[in-house]
Amino acid sequence: xxxxxxxxxxxxxxxxxxxxxxxxxxxxxxxxxxxxxxxxxxxxxxxxxxxxxxxxxxxxxxxxxxxxxxxxxxxxxxxxxxxxxxxxxxxxxxxxxxxxxxxxxxxxxxxxxxxxxxxxxxxxxxxxxxxxxxxxxxxxxxxxxxxxxxxxxxxxxxxxxxxxxxxxxxxxxxxxxxxxxxxxxxxxxxxxxxxxxxxxxxxxxxxxxxxxxxxxxxxxxxxxxxxxxxxxxxxxxxxxxxxxxxxxxxxxxxxxxxxxxxxxxxxxxxxxxxxxxxxxxxxxxxxxxxxxxxxxxxxxxxxxxxxx
Numbered sequence: 001x002x003x004x005x006x007x008x009x010x011x012x013x014x015x016x017x018x019x020x021x022x023x024x025x026x027x028x029x030x031x032x033x034x035x036x037x038x039x040x041x042x043x044x045x046x047x048x049x050x051x052x053x054x055x056x057x058x059x060x061x062x063x064x065x066x067x068x069x070x071x072x073x074x075x076x077x078x079x080x081x082x083x084x085x086x087x088x089x090x091x092x093x094x095x096x097x098x099x100x101x102x103x104x105x106x107x108x109x110x111x112x113x114x115x116x117x118x119x120x121x122x123x124x125x126x127x128x129x130x131x132x133x134x135x136x137x138x139x140x141x142x143x144x145x146x147x148x149x150x151x152x153x154x155x156x157x158x159x160x161x162x163x164x165x166x167x168x169x170x171x172x173x174x175x176x177x178x179x180x181x182x183x184x185x186x187x188x189x190x191x192x193x194x195x196x197x198x199x200x201x202x203x204x205x206x207x208x209x210x211x212x213x214x215x216x217x218x219x220x221x222x223x224x225x226x227x228x229x230x231x232x233x234x235x236x237x238x239x240x241x242x243x244x245x246x247x248x249x250x251x252x253x254x255x256x257x258x259x260x261x262x263x264x265x266x267x268x269x270x271x272x273x274x275x276x277x278x279x280x281x282x283x284x285x286x287x288x289x290x291x292x293x294x295x296x297x298x299x300x301x302x303x304x305x306x307x308x
Contacts, residue, residue, distance in 0.1 A: 070106025160196025
C-alpha cells in the first residue's frame with residue numbers, strides 16, 4: 001500500500017473520504033478530481049521538475065498576497081469565458097437581449113455615495129482633464145423606462161489607478177451611484193479616463209512576460225446597473241480611439257459597448273454640473289433584462305454574490 005505509482009496515487013487522492021461515499025460534496029469532489037487529474041497529467045507530459053513546481057507554488061502564494069488573483073482570472077480569459085457562457089445560456093433560453101454584459105474586474109467597491117439623477121464624479125477638480133458628460137436612460141428590453149434604477153459607476157484616475165486600491169486617493173474618488181428619475185434618466189460629469197497597464201514588477205507582470213503578452217487595458221468606465229424587477233447588469237463602456245481597444249489584455253471589448261464622443265459647444269442646461277464651456281458628451285442607454293429570480297436582481301459584486 002505504501003509503494004504506489006502515479007495512477008494509484010491519483011485514485012487515492014480522488015477517492016479518500018472521511019465518511020465513505022456520503023462524505024463531502026459530490027460536485028466539489030468531481031470538479032476537484034478533474035483539476036487534480038489534469039495537473040497530474042500536465043506534470044507527467046511536460047516532465048515538470050520539483051524546482052519548477054515549487055516555483056509555481058511560490059508564485060501563487062505571492063499572487064494571493066498581492067491581491068492580484070482577479071487580474072490573472074481576467075488576463076487568462078476566465079472572466080470573459082463566464083460571460084460567454086451566460087450569453088449562450090440566455091440565447092438558448094430565448095431571453096431578450098439587453099445591453100451586453102462585460103467583466104467586472106477586481107476593482108469594484110460597494111457603497112459609493114448616492115445622488116439623484118445626476119452627479120459629478122470628479123469632485124469639482126477642474127484640472128483633471130477636459131470635461132465630459134455621459135447621460136441616457138435605464139430602460140427594459142421592452143423600451144420602457146426603469147424609474148429609480150441605480151447606476152453604480154467607477155473609473156480610474158489620470159494615472160490609471162483606482163481609489164480604495166490606491167492609498168493616495170480619497171475614499172470613493174471617481175466612484176458614485178445615481179438613482180434615475182421617473183423616466184429612468186441619469187447623467188454624470190467627469191473626465192475621460194486613460195487606459196492603464198497591470199502593475200510592473202508584480203506576479204502578474206512576471207507571468208505575462210513569460211507568456212510574451214502585454215498587460216494593457218483600453219480606456220473604459222465600469223457600471224453596475226440595477227432596477228426593480230430587472231436583472232442586475234455589470235458592464236463597461238470603452239472610449240473610442242484607444243490603441244488597445246481591440247487588444248485588451250482582459251478580452252473585455254464588446255460590440256455595442258464602444259461609445260461615440262460628441263462635441264458640445266453650448267453648455268446650456270448643464271449648469272448644475274458646473275459646465276459653462278464646451279464639453280464632450282456620451283449618450284448611452286442601459287437596456288436591462290427582466291430578472292428570472294430574486295438572485296438575478298441583486299446589484300452585488302461577484303464576490304458578494306458568491307458569499308450570498
